[in-house]
Amino acid sequence: MHAEKLLPIVLQEKDLAEYAGRYWSEELLNLWEVAVRSDRLVLVHPHFPGLELFPVLKDEFSSDLENFEKIKFTRSADGHVNGLEFTGDRALGIHFKRVEQVVCRE
Incomplete structure (x- = not known):
C-alpha cells in the first residue's frame, strides 16, 4: 500500500485572521x-497560554502539545467560520461556538 505524501500547508496572515475570535463550549462552560x-x-x-496551532488540512490544526490532537474549525453554509471542534487524548469532538461575547450564568 502506498500513501500519498501531504504537502505542508502555508497560510498567510489574512487567511489565519478568519479563524481568530472567541469560542464558547456549553459542554465545558469554557471560553477559548x-x-x-x-x-x-x-x-x-490559562491552560494554553499562546499555544501555537499548525495547519494540517483545510480548517484543521494541531499543536506540539502531547494531549492536544486537533482543532477542526466549522463553517456556516455561507462559508464563515462559526465554531470549532476539539479532540485530545481524553476528549472527542468537543464543540465550541464562535461568540462575540459570553453571558455569565449564575
Whole structure:
C-alpha cells in the first residue's frame, strides 16, 4: 500500500485572521480565544497560554502539545467560520461556538 505524501500547508496572515475570535463550549462552560501573533495562529487560554496551532488540512490544526490532537474549525453554509471542534487524548469532538461575547450564568 502506498500513501500519498501531504504537502505542508502555508497560510498567510489574512487567511489565519478568519479563524481568530472567541469560542464558547456549553459542554465545558469554557471560553477559548484564537488569535494571530507573528503570522501564526495561537490558542490563548490559562491552560494554553499562546499555544501555537499548525495547519494540517483545510480548517484543521494541531499543536506540539502531547494531549492536544486537533482543532477542526466549522463553517456556516455561507462559508464563515462559526465554531470549532476539539479532540485530545481524553476528549472527542468537543464543540465550541464562535461568540462575540459570553453571558455569565449564575
